[in-house]
Every structure is written in structure tokens, then in C-alpha cells.
Amino acid sequence: MTVQPFVSPDLIRQRFSKAMSDMYREEVPLYGALMELVEQTNREVLARQPDIARQLDSTGEIQRLDMERHGAIRVGTATELATLARLFAVMGMQPVGYYDLTPAGVPVHSTAFRAVHEEALQVSPFRVFTSLLRLELIEDPELRDFAESVLAQRSIFTAEALRLIAQAETAGGLNESEAEAFVLQALETFRWHHSATVTAAQYQTLSAQHRLIADVVAFKGPHINHLTPRTLDIDRVQEQMPAHGITPKAVIEGPPRRQCPILLRQTSFKALDEPIAFTDQNQTRGSHSARFGEIEQRGAALTPKGRALYDRLLNAARDELGDFPNEANAARYNALMAQHFGEFPDSVEGIREQGLAYFRYFATEKGLAAGGLGQSSLEDLLRDGYVKAEPLVYEDFLPVSAAGIFQSNLGDAAQAHYGEHSNRQAFELALERATIDELGLYAATQQRSIDECLSRFAR
Numbered sequence: 001m002t003v004q005p006f007v008s009p010d011l012i013r014q015r016f017s018k019a020m021s022d023m024y025r026e027e028v029p030l031y032g033a034l035m036e037l038v039e040q041t042n043r044e045v046l047a048r049q050p051d052i053a054r055q056l057d058s059t060g061e062i063q064r065l066d067m068e069r070h071g072a073i074r075v076g077t078a079t080e081l082a083t084l085a086r087l088f089a090v091m092g093m094q095p096v097g098y099y100d101l102t103p104a105g106v107p108v109h110s111t112a113f114r115a116v117h118e119e120a121l122q123v124s125p126f127r128v129f130t131s132l133l134r135l136e137l138i139e140d141p142e143l144r145d146f147a148e149s150v151l152a153q154r155s156i157f158t159a160e161a162l163r164l165i166a167q168a169e170t171a172g173g174l175n176e177s178e179a180e181a182f183v184l185q186a187l188e189t190f191r192w193h194h195s196a197t198v199t200a201a202q203y204q205t206l207s208a209q210h211r212l213i214a215d216v217v218a219f220k221g222p223h224i225n226h227l228t229p230r231t232l233d234i235d236r237v238q239e240q241m242p243a244h245g246i247t248p249k250a251v252i253e254g255p256p257r258r259q260c261p262i263l264l265r266q267t268s269f270k271a272l273d274e275p276i277a278f279t280d281q282n283q284t285r286g287s288h289s290a291r292f293g294e295i296e297q298r299g300a301a302l303t304p305k306g307r308a309l310y311d312r313l314l315n316a317a318r319d320e321l322g323d324f325p326n327e328a329n330a331a332r333y334n335a336l337m338a339q340h341f342g343e344f345p346d347s348v349e350g351i352r353e354q355g356l357a358y359f360r361y362f363a364t365e366k367g368l369a370a371g372g373l374g375q376s377s378l379e380d381l382l383r384d385g386y387v388k389a390e391p392l393v394y395e396d397f398l399p400v401s402a403a404g405i406f407q408s409n410l411g412d413a414a415q416a417h418y419g420e421h422s423n424r425q426a427f428e429l430a431l432e433r434a435t436i437d438e439l440g441l442y443a444a445t446q447q448r449s450i451d452e453c454l455s456r457f458a459r
């Protein structure tokens with residue numbers, strides 16, 4: 001008997017991402033319309049701005065652009081979260097970062113499962129923003145007990161998915177046929193269900209406490225609630241959405257429009273109410289809205305210094321606005337953001353000289369032709385044009401933006417005030433492992449590219 005080799009986790013993730021996209025396109029017709037709009041806009045940008053095309057080509061991002069998606073799910077128990085971590089690990093995805101959404105009145109805390117090495121990200125940048133409901137924040141003990149008992153009865157993984165996860169863990173990987181089965185089985189966890197696990201009245205009670213609680217507790221599984229493509233021009237897509245029958249939220253989250261994109265800009269549109277059958281109804285008579293659409297534009301990953309500047313400018317603009325950004329104050333918000341962010345350098349050189357972002361260093365054509373140069377410093381190589389610096393793309397999320405996305409899809413009524421805040425320790429206890437610090441990952445990628453450049457020319 002020949003032993004079949006393992007399929008690399010990166011390829012399993014690439015296949016899973018494709019399968020998820022196909023499933024979502026079938027389930028949510030607007031997703032298909034949005035994907036077309038984003039693909040068309042990206043083509044236009046690349047044709048109109050050859051410098052962007054060149055930059056994406058030299059970093060390799062051009063090859064992953066069309067594959068680029070992030071999804072989001074919300075789970076209800078520690079066991080669900082810990083098992084998800086094991087499921088994602090089969091696909092080479094690790095929990096990166098900790099996000100606390102309670103300051104924004106959303107009773108969850110979250111992490112992002114994603115690949116961590118630049119080479120793995122290149123094969124598939126697929127990531128999933130994963131939130132754990134904080135049931136301890138439900139004040140009514142009766143409702144909390146009810147929610148806990150409903151969650152305790154469900155299993156969000158198929159038996160076969162659990163078996164394949166265990167198999168991958170003990171054997172150290174999955175072979176071709178196991179990997180194929182795994183993708184299909186894992187997909188089931190993220191599927192939409194038209195029937196709820198509670199009665200219509202129970203759903204109402206949960207929803208009255210917080211719409212998000214109903215979304216997590218009342219269903220068989222953590223349906224994927226959006227799948228977000230990456231656009232090269234978010235303002236243009238936002239502008240064009242209405243003509244395609246899509247109504248975007250009032251403002252784009254994140255930094256304002258700039259020459260040199262930083263971090264992450266996002267916008268979303270509300271999904272329609274979807275028909276649901278509650279357990280006391282034979283046919284679908286109720287409804288629930290959970291699924292929405294979102295697009296994003298990614299820019300440079302900021303260093304702690306750059307991030308502190310970003311946070312300060314964002315807070316200053318928001319403080320001056322004096323309210324959550326909304327339809328009525330959108331124009332003023334955009335003006336305030338542009339005004340405050342005038343302080344943030346907007347050229348690659350300016351950002352690099354002030355140490356505001358992480359970079360990757362590449363040998364230029366001149367550098368490739370030159371070969372060994374003896375001992376030169378990185379700054380020498382840059383100055384003489386042997387090496388060029390490209391901003392490292394941000395692979396993570398932003399808590400203020402995430403809160404804005406949650407809010408716009410839950411409605412303003414969803415704003416609550418929680419006394420208890422950030423609890424990373426409790427989150428990691430539930431996850432059964434620590435979350436990875438994203439800044440360390442960016443610094444490591446940057447360092448690897450510096451080492452490679454220096455060793456190339458040191459000969």
C-alpha cells in the first residue's frame with residue numbers, strides 16, 4: 001500500500017475559501033452583484049493607475065487580490081470556540097489579535113483566524129473574524145440560563161468534521177481524499193439554516209435583550225454573516241453601490257481617503273430580512289436579518305507609533321463630531337477626518353522615515369543586476385536604488401471599525417452599556433490557547449525581508 005502525502009494546510013485553506021465563496025454566492029444573490037462590482041472596479045483601477053499595478057505586482061499581491069476574502073461568524077460557547085480553533089488549524093489558520101467590542105455596546109469579544117507567514121498568506125489570505133458571545137453580560141439570570149441551555153444542546157460541527165480534525169491532529173495532516181472530505185464537512189458549520197431552534201416567542205425575548213444574542217443562540221450553527229472582498233478603490237465602489245441596487249452604510253470606517261492607503265477602510269450594506277421557521281411554526285413565517293455585505297480596502301500595517309497616531313487622529317475627529325457617525329453628520333465627519341489626518345504623512349518615504357508603518361524590502365532590477373556589493377547597510381542600498389521599500393499590507397481588523405459594522409447591521413437600538421470590559425484572559429481560556437500578537441508577525445516579516453536583502457548583496 002502506498003502512503004498518500006499530506007495536502008498542505010495552505011492549499012486546504014485555499015480550497016475552503018473557494019468553497020465558502022461558492023456557497024455564499026448561491027445563498028446571497030447580492031453577494032454576486034457586489035463581487036462583480038468589485039472585480040470591475042479593480043480592473044479599472046489597475047488599467048488607469050499603472051503605478052498601483054506595478055506596486056501590487058512587485059509585492060505579489062496582484063496574484064492574491066481576486067482570492068482575497070474575509071468572513072465573520074459568532075459563536076456561543078467556549079467549546080464551540082476551542083473546536084473552531086482546531087478546525088481552522090487544519091487549514092493553517094491561527095487566532096491573531098484580541099478585539100473587545102463591549103465598549104461599543106456589542107456583547108462579544110473576538111479574534112481573527114488567519115495564516116501568519118507571508119508565504120502562506122500569498123497562497124490564500126482567507127481570514128475569519130470570529131466572535132464569542134459574552135453570556136455573562138446578560139443581566140437577567142433566567143434568560144442567561146435559557147440561552148445557556150439552548151446552546152448546550154447544539155453541535156455546530158458534523159461528526160465527520162470532528163473525526164477529520166482529530167485525524168489531522170494525530171496523523172499530522174490530511175491526504176487528498178481526507179482534505180476533500182474535510183472541506184465539505186467544515187463548510188456545513190458555516191451554512192445558513194432556515195429553521196430556528198427556539199419558538200417565535202423565545203426568539204423575541206432573546207432579541208429584545210440584544211439582537212446579536214438572538215442571532216447566536218436561536219440557530220443551529222454560526223452561519224457566516226458576510227464575506228468581504230478586497231477592493232482597490234472603496235470610495236468608487238461605495239459611490240456605485242446604489243446604481244446596483246445596494247444601499248451602503250453612511251460612512252466608510254477607518255482612515256480617510258489618502259494617496260498612501262493605511263490599515264483598513266470598510267463599508268457595508270444591510271441585508272434583507274430572511275424567512276425563518278421557528279419551532280412552533282410549520283412553515284417559514286418569522287424572519288431574521290443577520291447576513292450583510294461588506295467591502296474593504298487594505299493599506300499599510302502600522303507600527304505601534306503609527307497606530308498611536310492613527311488612534312489619536314481618529315479619536316480627535318470623532319470627539320469633535322460629538323456623536324456616532326451617521327447619515328445626518330456624514331459630510332461633516334468626512335471633512336473632520338480629512339482635516340485631522342492631514343497630520344499623518346501621506347508618502348511612502350514620509351511614512352517610512354518616521355517609522356509609522358512596516359515595510360518589505362525588495363531588490364530592484366538594478367539590484368538584481370548588481371549582485372554582490374560587500375557590506376552595505378539597508379539605508380545605503382535604498383539610497384543607491386539597489387533595494388526598494390514597499391509597505392507591508394495590513395492583514396487584521398480594527399475594533400472601532402468592527403463596532404461600526406456591527407452597529408449599522410444591528411440598528412441603533414443595539415447600543416447597550418456594559419460595566420465589564422476587556423477580558424482577554426477569559427477569551428483565551430475559552431479558546432484554549434493564546435492569541436498571537438499581530439505586531440510581532442509584521443515585525444518578523446519585515447525582518448525576514450531585510451535579512452534576505454542584506455545577505456543577497458553581502459557576497
Ligand code: OOG
Pocket residue numbers: 071072073074129131225266294397398401402403405406
Ligand atoms: C463582525 C463584524 C466585524 C469587520 O470586518 O470588522 C467585521 C460581525 O458582524 O460578526 O467583520
Ligand code: NI
Pocket residue numbers: 070071072129226228294405
Ligand atoms: Ni467584516
